[in-house]
Amino acid sequence: MKALAPFKEAAEAVIETGGDAFKLCYQCGLCSGVCPWNLVRSFTPRGVMHEVQLGLIELEREEIWLCATCGACVKRCPRGVNLIDVMRAMRRIAVQWRAVPESLRLTLASLGTVGNPFGEAREKRADWARNLGVKAFSRETELLFFPCCTPAYDPKAKAAAIAMVKVLKEAGADFGILGSQESCCGESARKAGDESLFQSLANDNIKAFTKNGVKRVLTLSPHCYHTFRNEYPELGLSGVEVVHYTQYLLELLQSKRLKLSKVVNKKVAYHDPCYLGRHNDIYEEPREVLRSIPGLELVELPDCRENSLCCGGGGGRIWMETKREERFTEIRINQALEVGADILAVACPYCYINLQDSLVTMGKEDVLQIKDISELVAEAI
Incomplete structure (x- = not known):
């Protein structure tokens, strides 16, 4: 089993990868009380935090990969500890040591080679919109519709993207897609600890947005919304308004x-x-x-x-x-x-x-x- 050198070196490694929030934890246990995992099995985020404080980190331990980054613990923490950052930091160390679960490793590999988690050809990214009359985005287009990898490639999820096209057309919205120029937003890669992959995907999208003169992005996925709006600016995205489709639907309804x-x-x-x-x-x-x-x-x-x-x-x-x-x-x-x-x-x-x-x-x-x-x-x- 892979493990970092115990005590001080391990704690310092977590700090270096962005997880220094663990220092604020005083072990009250509220995080464990609200974690949804405890509805179905035993999982104590408090225990993980304590082990990090002690510098005892087992990289192949299952608990490192359980966190779904839901944020319930962050909302309840009286000390403002962002446990998501700590979990992400541990995963970044695991990625460096190649101690990543097999299914996730394959997904990260697909993201790195073809820009989507499904391993599908980039040229197929716009296939979901075939025969829907969706135009390619240009500098004159008002709205970039960014459907997310899942509706683009997973047949079970594309109904939402197709429905949104119908709604946008009914409202007379001026929108288009970038198709093969789009890459995954990279949110899963970052939360899974592959920071360099996240930054590569983000930079590809930022370049595509800049090249095509994108000013407003309409996302189907909250994960894309969150990443474009809150994380891309640190990598240079500016002058782009990010809107989740439910916000835009309400805007259309209120404006008649x-x-x-x-x-x-x-x-x-x-x-x-x-x-x-x-x-x-x-x-x-x-x-x-x-x-x-x-x-x-x-x-x-x-x-x-x-x-x-x-x-x-x-x-x-x-x-x-x-x-x-x-x-x-x-x-x-x-x-x-x-x-x-x-x-x-x-x-x-x-x-x-x-x-x-x-x-x-x-x-x-x-x-x-x-x-x-x-x-x-x-x-x-």
Whole structure:
């Protein structure tokens, strides 16, 4: 088993890779109390922090890779410790020592070679939009639609991107895509500890945005939104407004550019994505959009808004296998059924994939549907 030299050297290595926040931890244990892993198994972030403080770091330990970067612990920490930074720092050390889980290693390799986690050819990135009449972005285009790798390459997730195209066209929006010029935003790579890969992907996208004169980016994924808005500026991105599609939908509705007339007589529960809610405080826009749909009844889940239950896909975990009995999404689906929802609405491709997979494995497809908000809006046009 690979391990760093104990004590001082190991702690210093974490500090050097950006995880010096551990020094503030006074072991109160609130982080362990709110971590969603403890709903399905035992995991103590407090214990991990203590081991880092002592300089005892086992790079192949499973706990290093469990964190889904949901941010629940960060919100509750009375000392303001960003545990995500500490976990990321440990993963950066693990990447340097090549102590990375196999499935994640293959994903990182695909990101490095073809710019997407699926290992698909870059030339296929715009295939999802074939026959939809979506134009290539140019300097005169108002809005760059950036759908994320998952809707672009995963057939199960592309419905949200297709629905959004329908909505944008209905509203008369001037938008386009960059297609093969796009690369993954790199969020998973950074949270998985491969900082150099993240910066390479980010620089490729920044160059593409600059070359094409992008001024406003519309993202489908909260992970892209978070990364473009909060992390790319440190690498030189400037003069670009980043908007999540739920924000833009509300903008279209409030300006009367988009009118919804068809009735959707469904009871809908909304699942707050971690990277839209806790990480970026966007809670109202998705709900206002849903309330604007005629006939739709919006109900709240037991764990909602800043207390939302993570889907388990952040921090690179979307590319790692999770045992069925340890999937947070099964708890979420049961919560949706308990409040009588017909549809569990999402605003994140990762949430959609994880919830849909659990819906199938639980055999609940006949009593609940997983739909992206863009799909519900498209149905109401």
